[in-house]
Amino acid sequence: MVNIDLTGCDPFVAKERYNGYLNKAITAQKVLEEETGAGNDFLGWQHLPSAIGKADTGALLDVVDRWAEREIDLVVVIGIGGSYLGAKAAIEALSHTFAAHIGGRGPKVVFAGENLSEDYTAELLDLVRMRNPACVVISKSGTTTEPAVAFRLVKAYLEQTYGKEEARHRIVAITDKARGALKSLSNQEGYSTFVIEDNIGGRFSVLTPVGLLPIALAGFDIEALVRGAQDAEKALAVRGTDNPALRYAAMRNLLYDQGKKIELFASFNPKLQYLGEWLKQLFGESEGKDGKGIFPASVIFTTDLHSMGQYIQEGERMLFETVITVEQAHREVTIPADPQDLDGLNYLAGKRVEHCNRMAQLGTKMAHIDGGVPNIDIRIGQLDEYNLGQLFYFFEKVCGISAYVLGVNPFNQPGVEAYKKNMFKLLEKPGY
Numbered sequence: 001m002v003n004i005d006l007t008g009c010d011p012f013v014a015k016e017r018y019n020g021y022l023n024k025a026i027t028a029q030k031v032l033e034e035e036t037g038a039g040n041d042f043l044g045w046q047h048l049p050s051a052i053g054k055a056d057t058g059a060l061l062d063v064v065d066r067w068a069e070r071e072i073d074l075v076v077v078i079g080i081g082g083s084y085l086g087a088k089a090a091i092e093a094l095s096h097t098f099a100a101h102i103g104g105r106g107p108k109v110v111f112a113g114e115n116l117s118e119d120y121t122a123e124l125l126d127l128v129r130m131r132n133p134a135c136v137v138i139s140k141s142g143t144t145t146e147p148a149v150a151f152r153l154v155k156a157y158l159e160q161t162y163g164k165e166e167a168r169h170r171i172v173a174i175t176d177k178a179r180g181a182l183k184s185l186s187n188q189e190g191y192s193t194f195v196i197e198d199n200i201g202g203r204f205s206v207l208t209p210v211g212l213l214p215i216a217l218a219g220f221d222i223e224a225l226v227r228g229a230q231d232a233e234k235a236l237a238v239r240g241t242d243n244p245a246l247r248y249a250a251m252r253n254l255l256y257d258q259g260k261k262i263e264l265f266a267s268f269n270p271k272l273q274y275l276g277e278w279l280k281q282l283f284g285e286s287e288g289k290d291g292k293g294i295f296p297a298s299v300i301f302t303t304d305l306h307s308m309g310q311y312i313q314e315g316e317r318m319l320f321e322t323v324i325t326v327e328q329a330h331r332e333v334t335i336p337a338d339p340q341d342l343d344g345l346n347y348l349a350g351k352r353v354e355h356c357n358r359m360a361q362l363g364t365k366m367a368h369i370d371g372g373v374p375n376i377d378i379r380i381g382q383l384d385e386y387n388l389g390q391l392f393y394f395f396e397k398v399c400g401i402s403a404y405v406l407g408v409n410p411f412n413q414p415g416v417e418a419y420k421k422n423m424f425k426l427l428e429k430p431g432y
């Protein structure tokens, strides 16, 4: 299971206070699991992993096979927020860092509909024209503007280039069971569709087809991912104080109440950059309401020690740090000896790069604790589908518990509507 080390918080919190927050977290866990809290009509994600069977993953893998037969080499995944970040995080975590340059498993998966930049859109269409493309369009509500604009353009290209009938085979829609423009459009056009259940919100949907289909299309093992989540579902249902989800939820709330208003998600593995983005959405949209909430930020170390490091070390003391540690690298690279040693690096000769990374991590942890930044360390063995499945479920569970300790409904996002209303008015959308 995901391991959590809270010793980096010891200098900042009194044991008795922490135990009090642990009790609050146990109460919140009960509320979450017994489905008696605010937003309890959005708890479908809780038992989702154990409900996923071979038939579900099989239906997704059929799409992979069908598109392999058509020799599809580019899949445009269209979606925004919870309809994109989980898949993006997983694919970035599991892919070769330079897959865009050296190729990789499966067709290339790219994302669209997560912004309204005209240059991005034009450049996406440049790419689509050069490849043999297909498209997965994802929108739970089926009415979100950003993906709707991107989909209209990609759909038009596919229909003009391949004809309506062939375009139909190159489009899969993932949307709500019954409502929304995407659902009616899909019914009318005869697209293959997968359903996002009503009781699963966008940012809790990575283990539905929303995340699993793009991850499978990118060539990764979704069954192993689901197995990881299933094991996490079992392990985190335990009501003991050893439960890492409870310990983490308790500690982050205690730190928040002690004035640490910002949680900095950090990793020393750049493949986790988008996991940081997924975490920011998960916690930011779930907790930031009613004038409350830990502000989530993310960094990649050691890279950002050379940009954000100064602030973290000596800026306003309102931060705590949650580091996601991958214990084993997949590859080994050893630093060579150099007879001249002009760069003075021979003291590292024969050492692995990962050894340097570990020492950097340890040194950073000590420096930041000395500088007044509590440190939470969340550890997985290695970066693979199974562990990623565990991490996704772990953070979802922590988020639900933590938000109930904070006293907010984690499953709504009323604030997101404010910009939309203004934008619709400015765009002269009928009815605004």
Ligand code: PA5
Residues within 6 Å of the ligand: 080, 081, 082, 083, 138, 139, 140, 141, 142, 143, 144, 147, 201, 202, 203, 204, 285, 413
């Ligand atoms: O977590 C959420 O619910 C949101 O971030 C949504 O995922 C996002 O707004 C996209 O919504 P939709 O899938 O309805 O297009």
